[in-house]
Amino acid sequence: MNLSLSSSASSSASLTSSSSSSSSSSTGSWLSGIVRGRSDRPGTVKMASNSVGSGSGDFAGPVVRKNQYRGVLFKYGSKPMQVAFKTGDYKQQVIFIGGLTDGFLATEYLEPLAIALDREKWSLVQFLMSSSYSGFGISSLQQDAMEVDQLISHLINKEDSEGVVLLGHSTGCQDIVHYMGTNAACSRAVRAAILQAPVSDREYRATLPETAGMIDLASSMIREGRGSELMPREADPTAPITAIRYHSLCSYMGDDDMFSSDLSDDQLRTRLGHMSNTPCQVIFSMADEYVPDYVDKKALVERLCKAMGGAEKVEVEYGNHSLSNRVDEAVKAIIDFVKRDGPKGWDDPWN
Numbered sequence: 001m002n003l004s005l006s007s008s009a010s011s012s013a014s015l016t017s018s019s020s021s022s023s024s025s026s027t028g029s030w031l032s033g034i035v036r037g038r039s040d041r042p043g044t045v046k047m048a049s050n051s052v053g054s055g056s057g058d059f060a061g062p063v064v065r066k067n068q069y070r071g072v073l074f075k076y077g078s079k080p081m082q083v084a085f086k087t088g089d090y091k092q093q094v095i096f097i098g099g100l101t102d103g104f105l106a107t108e109y110l111e112p113l114a115i116a117l118d119r120e121k122w123s124l125v126q127f128l129m130s131s132s133y134s135g136f137g138i139s140s141l142q143q144d145a146m147e148v149d150q151l152i153s154h155l156i157n158k159e160d161s162e163g164v165v166l167l168g169h170s171t172g173c174q175d176i177v178h179y180m181g182t183n184a185a186c187s188r189a190v191r192a193a194i195l196q197a198p199v200s201d202r203e204y205r206a207t208l209p210e211t212a213g214m215i216d217l218a219s220s221m222i223r224e225g226r227g228s229e230l231m232p233r234e235a236d237p238t239a240p241i242t243a244i245r246y247h248s249l250c251s252y253m254g255d256d257d258m259f260s261s262d263l264s265d266d267q268l269r270t271r272l273g274h275m276s277n278t279p280c281q282v283i284f285s286m287a288d289e290y291v292p293d294y295v296d297k298k299a300l301v302e303r304l305c306k307a308m309g310g311a312e313k314v315e316v317e318y319g320n321h322s323l324s325n326r327v328d329e330a331v332k333a334i335i336d337f338v339k340r341d342g343p344k345g346w347d348d349p350w351n
Contacts, residue, residue: 062087062114062124067105069114076127076154077147081135084127084151087114091162092191093123093155094338097148099170099197101238103132107169107322109330116335125164127151136171137230137241140248141255145179152186163191165338170290170321173198174256181274192279194334195311197288197321198304200260201249204290210234215250218243259304261295268307276309281337283330285319312337 064070071087085104086093094117098106104126105111114124129147131139148166155161168176173195180187205211214235221227221243230240248255257263258271284301291297298315305311314333319326 062118063111067111069111074154077150079130081128081130081132082147082150084125084154086123086125088118088121088123090121090123091160092121092164093125093161094165094167094334095125095127095148095151097144097166097168097172097175098132099172100131100136100201101133102169102172103128108324109322109327109334112327112331113334116331117338120335120339122165122338125151125155134239137236137239137245140245141174141178144175145182145184148175148179149182149184149186152189156186156189161189163189165192165194166190167194167334168196168198170197170199171201171256174258177258177272177275178255180278190278192281192337193275194281194283194337196283196323196330196334197285197290198259198282199288199290199321200257202252202254202257203260203262203292203295205250207292211250214246218247219251222247259300261300265303265307268303272304272307273309275311280305280308280311281314281333282308282311283314283316283323283333285316285321285323285326287318288321290321 062070069085069087071085072089073083073085076082076084094113096106096110106126110124110126117124129135129139129144131144152161152164155164166176166179168174176193176195180190180193214231217235218227218231221229221231227244227247228242231243231246233240235241235246248257251257252260253263253267263271282301282305284297284304286297288297291300301313301315305313316323316326316329316333319329323330
């Protein structure tokens with residue numbers, strides 16, 4: 001479906017709409033696709049490159065105006081939530097993975113990033129998964145990883161992708177680290193990973209007065225076999241959350257506990273060391289409001305990059321969590337990384 005994605009209900013344009021079929025591609029079809037060759041695959045979604053919307057008649061590119069994108073909306077899986085939006089019709093894609101409560105148009109740098117990527121012949125893909133918006137409390141890293149793999153499988157089998165870069169924001173960074181540790185079917189198509197604002201949910205939530213008691217309650221519920229039941233509303237006013245998910249986010253060495261400053265070097269290597277097999281960039285906001293004041297941010301980002309086998313470090317002075325106050329710096333760092341190491345700079349994932 002060719003259309004505009006907008007954060008404003010009133011910002012619509014005259015658009016050409018065509019239905020596109022999608023399905024959750026299996027590992028078998030992906031592997032057989034490699035064997036028989038990936039050209040002329042049926043079901044490929046096509047859109048005119050740099051097409052001009054008929055509403056204005058004189059604009060080419062992925063962004064029509066502020067908060068209004070031009071691209072393709074498609075289903076990548078069977079669940080109603082499994083929808084993605086892609087700007088540009090290119091063979092390489094940067095996949096944005098948002099944090100807790102995020103969905104489409106999650107950060108302000110996505111709009112200029114879409115424009116900059118289009119100039120470099122890369123597409124930007126934003127997508128929804130089961131944990132998007134208020135769904136994070138009843139989902140998990142494991143579920144997120146499965147859906148990331150489904151999306152990449154769709155891009156490979158339906159759109160002839162030649163490789164992707166994963167861009168994680170906030171808790172989306174945990175999704176990337178977990179996914180790359182699963183050795184999932186399509187993970188070898190990941191050419192690089194960018195972690196923007198990899199911060200500790202545990203350390204931030206520990207600053208909230210209710211957290212200690214709620215961790216005890218979650219632990220008790222899990223011991224009693226009630227881990228999938230919901231916690232009291234005060235555990236997280238933003239969304240319903242199960243005991244297992246709360247424990248994962250808030251407890252020491254929980255599944256989500258990957259970037260905490262009090263983890264030892266060995267613990268960080270255990271959690272992040274497999275990322276050394278993938279070119280990585282860490283973009284850390286030096287004024288991140290979700291990092292407690294007692295944390296030495298410079299020392300932390302240095303340790304994180306070292307644990308990942310020498311990831312590239314980008315420190316954004318005065319940058320906030322989403323880099324809404326440092327948009328240009330965010331886009332420049334991402335584009336420089338993609339231009340320098342992709343796609344000729346990385347091994348062909350199919351060989």
